[in-house]
Amino acid sequence: MAGDTDCVIRIRNLVNAFGNQVIHDGVDLDVRRGEVIGIVGGSGAGKSVMLRTVVGLNRPRSGSIEVLGRDVLHMTEEEQRELETHWGVLFQDGALFSSLTVAQNIEVPLKEDLHLPERLMAEIAACKIGMVGLPPEAADKYPAQLSGGMRKRAGLARALALDPEILFLDEPTAGLDPIGAAAFDQLIKDLQSSLGLTVFLVTHDLDSLFAICDRVAVLIDKKMRVATLDEHLRDDHPWIHAYFHGPRGRAARPAEAADRAPAVR
Amino acid sequence: MAAAATILASEERGDTVLRAEGEWLVARAAELDRTLHNLQLPQGRHVTLDLSGVDRLDSAGAWLLLRTEHELAARGNRVEFANLAQRFAPLLEQVRSRGVVEPLPHPIPAHHTFVGFLERLGRITAMLLQRVYDILGFTGLVTVTVMRLFRQPRRLRVIATLVQMEVVGLNAMPIVGLLSFLIGVVMAYQGADQLRRFGAEIYTVNLLGISVLRELGVLLSAIIIAGRSGSAFTAQIGTMQVNEEIDALRTLGLDPVEVLVLPRLFGLGITLPLIVFYADFMGLLGGGLMSWAALGINPPNFFTQLHTAISQSTLWVGVLKAPFFAAIISLVGCYEGLNVTRSAESVGRLTTQSVVESIFFVIVTDAVFSIVFSMLKI
Numbered sequence: 035m036a037g038d039t040d041c042v043i044r045i046r047n048l049v050n051a052f053g054n055q056v057i058h059d060g061v062d063l064d065v066r067r068g069e070v071i072g073i074v075g076g077s078g079a080g081k082s083v084m085l086r087t088v089v090g091l092n093r094p095r096s097g098s099i100e101v102l103g104r105d106v107l108h109m110t111e112e113e114q115r116e117l118e119t120h121w122g123v124l125f126q127d128g129a130l131f132s133s134l135t136v137a138q139n140i141e142v143p144l145k146e147d148l149h150l151p152e153r154l155m156a157e158i159a160a161c162k163i164g165m166v167g168l169p170p171e172a173a174d175k176y177p178a179q180l181s182g183g184m185r186k187r188a189g190l191a192r193a194l195a196l197d198p199e200i201l202f203l204d205e206p207t208a209g210l211d212p213i214g215a216a217a218f219d220q221l222i223k224d225l226q227s228s229l230g231l232t233v234f235l236v237t238h239d240l241d242s243l244f245a246i247c248d249r250v251a252v253l254i255d256k257k258m259r260v261a262t263l264d265e266h267l268r269d270d271h272p273w274i275h276a277y278f279h280g281p282r283g284r285a286a287r288p289a290e291a292a293d294r295a296p297a298v299r
Numbered sequence: 300m301a302a303a304a305t306i307l308a309s310e311e312r313g314d315t316v317l318r319a320e321g322e323w324l325v326a327r328a329a330e331l332d333r334t335l336h337n338l339q340l341p342q343g344r345h346v347t348l349d350l351s352g353v354d355r356l357d358s359a360g361a362w363l364l365l366r367t368e369h370e371l372a373a374r375g376n377r378v379e380f381a382n383l384a385q386r387f388a389p390l391l392e393q394v395r396s397r398g399v400v401e402p403l404p405h406p407i408p409a410h411h412t413f414v415g416f417l418e419r420l421g422r423i424t425a426m427l428l429q430r431v432y433d434i435l436g437f438t439g440l441v442t443v444t445v446m447r448l449f450r451q452p453r454r455l456r457v458i459a460t461l462v463q464m465e466v467v468g469l470n471a472m473p474i475v476g477l478l479s480f481l482i483g484v485v486m487a488y489q490g491a492d493q494l495r496r497f498g499a500e501i502y503t504v505n506l507l508g509i510s511v512l513r514e515l516g517v518l519l520s521a522i523i524i525a526g527r528s529g530s531a532f533t534a535q536i537g538t539m540q541v542n543e544e545i546d547a548l549r550t551l552g553l554d555p556v557e558v559l560v561l562p563r564l565f566g567l568g569i570t571l572p573l574i575v576f577y578a579d580f581m582g583l584l585g586g587g588l589m590s591w592a593a594l595g596i597n598p599p600n601f602f603t604q605l606h607t608a609i610s611q612s613t614l615w616v617g618v619l620k621a622p623f624f625a626a627i628i629s630l631v632g633c634y635e636g637l638n639v640t641r642s643a644e645s646v647g648r649l650t651t652q653s654v655v656e657s658i659f660f661v662i663v664t665d666a667v668f669s670i671v672f673s674m675l676k677i
Contacts, residue, residue, distance in 0.1 A: 154332045229390060
């Protein structure tokens with residue numbers, strides 16, 4: 035067990051490479067319990083690879099990853115399965131099973147281990163559908179019949195089916211209209227505070243970063259720089275500066291942060 | 300150890316108190332659900348749901364609590380929560396405000412009744428008729444596109460057609476050849492076994508020649524190609540449909556029928572007759588070798604006998620059917636591919652369906668040909 039129990043994900047000296055191309059070269063990251071951490075970086079900087087590595091879909095070249103105090107890279111299959119019930123993952127386009135209805139999608143993780151009666155499963159599924167803000171009729175629809183935003187909400191409902199402690203989100207607001215994206219941010223914020231979730235958020239959406247993230251980890255030069263937004267705004271690394279002070283960054287920043295940042299520089 | 304979760308009922312000063320205890324988590328939901336169902340719920344009383352014993356709570360547990368509250372209220376009780384720990388309040392509030400609290404009604408499956416059976420029968424019949432109608436419509440659409448091609452021959456996609464000829468024709472030669480050869484061997488062997496009883500071994504050659512040339516060569520090739528290429532047509536076009544590639548074609552002003560269907564139709568239409576000719580040859584080769592080995596009919600005798608048994612028309616009757624079968628396989632394969640909706644499951648289902656349908660139509664058409672030929676005395 036790791037000594038620090040308030041640290042749910044602990045990454046040390048992680049190296050990821052595909053062939054000769056090194057993606058991450060010695061990344062360190064601590065995610066604290068109950069926080070929303072945003073992972074940003076340029077296209078191809080390896081944000082999604084990072085997420086996939088933590089949830090065990092991608093094996094790193096070296097380094098160590100501990101989730102909830104357990105070593106992800108050296109565990110038996112049973113331990114792995116047990117650990118997987120403690121996290122939920124929302125993939126970019128929801129990754130719903132296209133042959134199942136929304137309710138059946140949510141029931142998939144419930145069915146796996148719990149031996150719940152059919153009716154109770156249907157009731158829990160209906161409850162989750164309500165919690166992510168989908169109308170009750172969505173339960174019997176197939177993913178192909180839903181809009182992109184609804185698919186993401188349904189994917190979120192599936193990720194939340196087992197009431198996980200950690201929620202991994204891969205670009206949750208990509209492809210949503212600004213109103214839908216803002217509503218989704220609010221939904222994540224609500225669920226995060228009421229369910230006590232730790233959220234690992236990979237995103238490009240500056241609005242999301244400013245709206246819901248407690249800390250932001252920037253993947254840059256194959257390393258990770260973790261800080262609060264205020265600190266990033268003061269950082270003079272050229273890429274970070276361009277990212278947060280570009281036209282989109284300025285537009286997304288809340289007023290007080292925008293006032294403060296130039297004063298410091 | 301308060302690991303288990305439960306709920307206990309007791310009476311206090313005329314009020315009913317339900318005391319929830321332990322871990323109200325989704326992992327315990329099954330046993331909690333059972334306990335709650337066995338609980339005798341009072342009517343028209345004041346009920347307190349005491350949550351002081353709850354160690355942990357997740358949304359499934361919260362939902363079970365709220366469902367219990369709902370059921371109690373439905374029986375005319377006044378319900379209140381007591382001793383709700385501060386850390387659980389937001390969760391309970393979230394589930395109450397967003398989650399659906401009403402228990403689901405028990406649905407009665409309709410298909411277990413006789414009326415349900417009739418309904419399904421009718422539905423399936425209507426669906427089948429609709430399919431036949433749709434495939435006819437698609438055939439018409441393709442015909443119109445082919446007609447347009449006659450006026451503007453430059454619109455024919457030569458490269459794509461050649462590629463299809465290679466993929467569906469040339470690449471199928473090893474498997475078609477091997478299977479035809481083996482069928483020839485089996486036919487000769489079985490035929491010889493029966494005919495020997497009458498001392499008519501030599502007629503094995505007649506049997507072989509007529510059955511391979513008229514029926515087996517063409518049917519076998521068509522069935523192999525339907526399984527090999529008809530399924531590929533559906534899967535390729537279906538996957539394109541899933542990725543919205545077909546829609547992309549349309550928006551670029553390209554006609555999917557012209558770009559995707561016609562090369563496959565022509566590629567198969569040109570190569571299937573050739574494949575049939577080749578299958579005929581391999582079937583006769585296998586049968587001939589077997590006759591030589593098992594019956595001692597040497598090649599010169601074999602050819603002399605074959606010459607008396609068949610005429611040119613025997614060969615043409617078989618090969619003539621090939622373009623029709625080719626049209627059936629490619630049209631059904633492409634039609635089902637274009638029918639795919641945006642799900643992985645529908646690609647699989649329609650691929651299966653495409654193979655079954657094309658083999659079915661091939662055999663039905665073959666039967667029609669037999670009747671027509673016998674009326675024409677060919």
